[in-house]
Amino acid sequence: MPFSPPVQAVARGISVLVLLAVVALLLFYVVGGRFGTINDWLNAVIGVVSALLAILIAAAVGGAPGAGARTDPAHAVDLAAAIVAVAGGAVMVYGSYLIISGETGWFRAGVVSAVGAALLGVWLLVLNRPFPAPPESFVGLSRLGRLAGAVMSLGLLAIPGWVSGVDDWAAAPWYVKVGMFGWLGTYVAYPAWCFRVSRAR
Secondary structure, X not given: OOOOHHHHHHHHHHHHHHHHHHHXXXXXXXXXXXXXXXXXXXXXXXXXXXXXXXXXXHHOOOOOOOOOOOOHHHHHHHHHHHHHHHHHHHHHHHHHHHHHOOOOOHHHHHHHHHHHHHHHHHHHHHHOOOOOOOOHHHHHHHHHHHHHHHHHHHXXXXXHHHHHOOOOOOOOXXXXXXXXXXXXXXXXXXXXXXXXXXXXX
16 A cells, blocks of 8 residues: 555545535635635645644655655655645644734735745645656656645745735735635645545555
């Protein structure tokens, strides 16, 4: 088995959590109420559990999917990427805190969380980097991971919006708005990759 049972269980959990977050967001736009807050809490949990996934994979023998035996420099790269992922998870939690506590509006909180998700995207890009002669079963998984990481990484464009404190879509620069499209990676491609990880054999 390419991934340990704990890794696959956590990956499966993330795919379920993201699905619930998407459903909560849709319900918020349709019926309102507390579904927005539920989505915010779920985003925070996704950040925490994603950080856990990064730690578990970095600690596992073999490191990245399809990499085979790892050299010390390659493992050091994976460890560094895992640290970035942990930071990303923490930033996602902070973004949720901002809106749940009422310190900011939804846009600035979304900007901050998008930056956190972008750091997770950087981890995905590193984790799924190409390796010589990977197992055929991991080629598609790695490509999906790179796609998810690339789209999520768009959130890095939102960093200036976080620094400037912009809290309104209309007032945000175009590149911050582009950065918000990183959520498509977080809510679509990332859970798909996690689901594939949970079923990898």
